[in-house]
Amino acid sequence: MDSASFSPRYSRQIRFPKVGNEGQRKLQAARVTLVGCGALGASLAEMMVRSGTGHLLLVDRDIVDASNLGRQATYTTRDAELALPKAAALAEHLRSFNPEVSIEAHVADFDATTAPALLQGCDLVLDGSDNLETRYLLNDLCVRAGIPWIYGACVGATGMTAVVLPGETPCLRCLFPDPPPPGSLETCETAGIIAPAAALVASLQALEAIKILCGDRASVRRTLLRVELWPWRLVELGGANAAPRADCPACGLRKFEFAEGARAAKAAVLCGRNSVQLRAAGTAQDIDLHALATRLQQHYEVAHNGWVLRVRAEGLDLTLFDDGRALVSGTGDPLLARSVFDRVVGT
Ligand SMILES: [Zn+2]
Incomplete structure (x- = not known):
């Protein structure tokens, strides 16, 4: 395929020799799943779609909220007023940026039940999620299936990838x-x-994604990168030769606890109580409720009685136990309960 066979929209990218005709052809044949369409995910999606990635599958469980508009690329005031699901709103904007890309939107939680189908046949997974439960599950599934994935996280002015x-x-x-x-x-x-912190991490993820999809794995950055933007500091961990650990539960021992039950996160609707019980993906230690109370009371109504911590947030009551369980009262919707829990408490 020569450069004349490609849409003019890719001409400058093809002129960059590391991409070229061959790289562009591979990019256009690629299938990518993006998990999470928030600040990282929306920017990532835009860059992947403009670059001509063949097929992009979007997964997100949330709706667009006015508090997202300060940083989450592509979303509009109207999306927030209509409370549109992020995956659906994003897909619509992306199609107008580049109708040549096939885009599929899934308004769903990415959990051990839904995830395998969402990863079926994909060449790469991009992490735009906002919680560790999703990332440990994603890691298990990708390592098990041999699918590359790109971790990204951002809070305050600090990012990791x-x-x-x-x-x-x-x-x-x-x-x-x-x-x-x-x-x-x-x-x-x-x-x-x-916003700049999220946009930077998303750019770093998209950069490595394009290298992988163009077939240039040798140029992929192999270090864990931590960027602190305010004040500025850049830390790279591990070296160019960093390899999987032989004692790693996933890579070395092939134990996929987050995908296979034992440590999978669970949500159960409690009958007749308008409540959902959440159980966090297994952790090695108990939650320090006292430290959590100190942090959350700056923003929410919090009560700690020595046994449980109660937090009033977004119209719901969250009761947290030190073994990682939480009761979310005021809703029978497990998706909403988990989403508020992840935003307020974090996992
Ligand atoms: Zn490993």
Whole structure:
């Protein structure tokens, strides 16, 4: 295929020699799944669609909210007023950016039940999610199936990103064997976030995605990158030769606990109580409710009686236990309960 066979919209990208005709052809044949359509996901989706990625499958469980508009690319005031699902609104905007890309939107939670079908046949997975439960599940599924995935996270003015090439580079569990207890990390809800930080992490992810899809794995960055933007500091962990760990539960021992039950997150609707019980994906330690109370009381109505922590947020009552369980009262919708829990407490 010569350059004349391509749409003019890709002409400058093809002129860049590392992409070229061959890279563009591979990009246009690629299938990518994007998990999470928030600040990272929406920017990532836009860059992948404009680059001509053949098929993009979007997964997100949330709706567009006015508080997203300060940083989440492509969403409009109208999307928020209509409370449109993010995956559906994003798909519509993306089609207007580039009608040549096949785009599929799934308004769904990415969990152990729904995930395998959403990853079927894909060449690469992009992490635009906002919680660790999703990332540990994604890591298990991708390492098990040998699908590359690109981790990205951002809060405040700090971002992290790493490329997982199963069998070649360290996976999430090689880097961080166990997720920290729920509530121990800041979330965008409590620590805030600035738009340039999210856009930068999304760019770094899209960059590595394009290298992989163009077939240039040798140029992929193999380090875990942490960028602190305000004040500025860049930290790279691991070296150019970093390899999967032999004692990694996923890469080395082939134990996929987050995909296969034992440590999978669970949500159960409690009959007749307008409540949902959430159980976090298994962690090695109990939650420090006292520290969590101190952090959340700056933003919410919080009561801690020594046994459970009660938080009033977004019209719901969250009751947290130190073993990782939570009762969310005021809704019978497990998706809404999990989404509010992840935003406020963080997983
Ligand atoms: Zn590993």
